[in-house]
Amino acid sequence: MNALRGWLFGPVPQARIAWLRLIAYGFLPFDMLLLTRSSLDHAELPAELFRPVEIARLVHLPAPTVPAMYMLLAVVLVAALVAVTSRLTRPAGYVVAAGYLWWVLISMSYGKVDHDHLALVVALFVLPTCGRADYRDQNPSEAASWAVRCIQVSVVSAYFLSSWAKMRIGGPDWPNGETLGWALTRRGTPLGRELLPYGWLLHASQWLTLVVEFGSVLLLVLRGRPLYALVLFFAGFHVITYALMTIHFLPHAIFLAAFLPLELIRRRTAPSKETGTLAETESATA
Amino acid sequence: MTSVDTSGDIKGRLGPAGRAWRTMVLFGLVGTLFWNSCYGEDDDFPLGPMTQFAFYVQSSGGQINSRWLEADTAAGEHLKLSFNASGSGLKRAEVEGQAGLIERDPSLLQGIADRLNQGRSGPSRLTRIYVVHQTKTLDRGRVVRTVQRNQAVWDVR
Numbered sequence: 001m002n003a004l005r006g007w008l009f010g011p012v013p014q015a016r017i018a019w020l021r022l023i024a025y026g027f028l029p030f031d032m033l034l035l036t037r038s039s040l041d042h043a044e045l046p047a048e049l050f051r052p053v054e055i056a057r058l059v060h061l062p063a064p065t066v067p068a069m070y071m072l073l074a075v076v077l078v079a080a081l082v083a084v085t086s087r088l089t090r091p092a093g094y095v096v097a098a099g100y101l102w103w104v105l106i107s108m109s110y111g112k113v114d115h116d117h118l119a120l121v122v123a124l125f126v127l128p129t130c131g132r133a134d135y136r137d138q139n140p141s142e143a144a145s146w147a148v149r150c151i152q153v154s155v156v157s158a159y160f161l162s163s164w165a166k167m168r169i170g171g172p173d174w175p176n177g178e179t180l181g182w183a184l185t186r187r188g189t190p191l192g193r194e195l196l197p198y199g200w201l202l203h204a205s206q207w208l209t210l211v212v213e214f215g216s217v218l219l220l221v222l223r224g225r226p227l228y229a230l231v232l233f234f235a236g237f238h239v240i241t242y243a244l245m246t247i248h249f250l251p252h253a254i255f256l257a258a259f260l261p262l263e264l265i266r267r268r269t270a271p272s273k274e275t276g277t278l279a280e281t282e283s284a285t286a
Numbered sequence: 287m288t289s290v291d292t293s294g295d296i297k298g299r300l301g302p303a304g305r306a307w308r309t310m311v312l313f314g315l316v317g318t319l320f321w322n323s324c325y326g327e328d329d330d331f332p333l334g335p336m337t338q339f340a341f342y343v344q345s346s347g348g349q350i351n352s353r354w355l356e357a358d359t360a361a362g363e364h365l366k367l368s369f370n371a372s373g374s375g376l377k378r379a380e381v382e383g384q385a386g387l388i389e390r391d392p393s394l395l396q397g398i399a400d401r402l403n404q405g406r407s408g409p410s411r412l413t414r415i416y417v418v419h420q421t422k423t424l425d426r427g428r429v430v431r432t433v434q435r436n437q438a439v440w441d442v443r
Contacts, residue, residue, distance in 0.1 A: 008312065009305060011298065038371035038380075045375040046397030049384060053331045104332070110376060111383025113331040115338045122315070129308075130298075141298025146308045153316060161323045162336040168323070170342035178343040178427050182350050185422065185429065199345075199427040 011140030012148050015263035017133035020151065023254055024123045025080040028100065031251055032073055036107040043069045049110060056105040064106045076100050086132050093128025100124055115158065119255040122154040135266045151258040152220060158252050159216035166210060175206040183245050192244035212237065219259055231256050350422040353382045353437065357416065361409030374398050381417065388417055388438045395440035415440050
């Protein structure tokens with residue numbers, strides 16, 4: 001029990017929350033105007049094509065209209081701007097979280113959902129719980145630790161449960177099938193299509209994918225350089241999938257940063273006499 | 287300036303209630319994700335299951351299905367429409383997700399045509415819109431046969 005408490009609440013400097021807010025809120029314009037821009041496009045379609053996912057049905061989310069979606073876009077982006085400057089972090093943060101959830105539910109309610117938004121949605125809901133946070137605030141916080149753990153768990157879950165789903169849906173023979181070939185045939189880049197004749201390489205890649213996705217739980221237990229090496233590996237994994245089939249998983253991949261001691265960025269750039277003693281917080285980071 | 291409380295006290299220490307609800311929320315999140323991964327479907331977005339590329343494709347006899355939108359213009363031109371939502375309003379995967387519904391009621395394509403015809407006039411106007419279904423069949427991992435058909439056709443009003 002104590003170990004769990006230590007893992008969940010072993011204090012993390014508030015500065016890491018400030019950096020994670022910058023990542024989450026700073027990413028929103030890119031996501032809403034490019035990745036999930038379909039919420040605006042969907043609003044111009046007949047309401048009969050709106051097939052709301054479960055949460056959207058539960059809250060009776062109506063079919064989108066163009067004015068409503070532009071209004072929602074503006075509200076979320078303005079609130080994100082307010083929250084990222086560490087003003088009104090709780091109210092502005094919750095407006096962002098609820099508004100973005102509405103936005104992304106619309107984007108995913110037209111016959112296809114993307115599985116790369118879990119960490120972003122979770123981050124938007126947990127970051128406001130930490131209150132004000134400054135990039136130079138090295139004070140340890142249990143609330144910050146919990147928020148960071150929630151984001152980390154959502155990142156690991158996306159990997160681990162991907163492999164779980166492969167076993168549940170594709171079965172134990174999934175790595176020996178042609179799923180990667182299927183993906184490269186449909187949406188492979190010229191580089192990716194070059195790999196199609198090499199079936200053994202595609203199968204080996206599928207085995208590797210399965211192993212590393214199941215092994216992603218190590219992100220939650222490793223510390224220091226082994227952890228950073230694994231984070232780098234997963235980042236490289238996303239770069240390669242983008243190069244081969246333009247699947248970037250960016251709303252998920254950016255939160256690999258939650259495993260890094262982001263608070264050290266400002267500490268390292270600050271004059272040494274101002275950095276103080278951080279022994280207490282360092283033991284709980286990463 | 288870097289601010290650090292060097293007194294040894296944790297400023298952000300939580301009370302029992304604060305710890306309790308946070309613990310429950312995290313356990314609820316993980317539990318929901320696992321439950322949906324065992325028994326759920328895409329409808330449970332954003333809380334799983336993570337079904338991307340989870341299906342199995344047989345090396346021999348497996349099929350690669352694709353669907354997309356095409357259209358005729360008043361000038362007699364035949365166009366393959368964009369795979370992005372910024373074109374027709376639906377992404378390719380969404381067209382695939384809605385293909386059954388559209389096949390049963392092709393009039394749903396009218397709304398897509400209306401959107402696409404905004405800013406088009408005369409010969410460039412779309413007059414007919416198609417949902418095209420392509421099936422590639424594999425043999426030992428290689429595509430050996432490609433079949434294409436119109437799954438739904440709608441004459442634009």
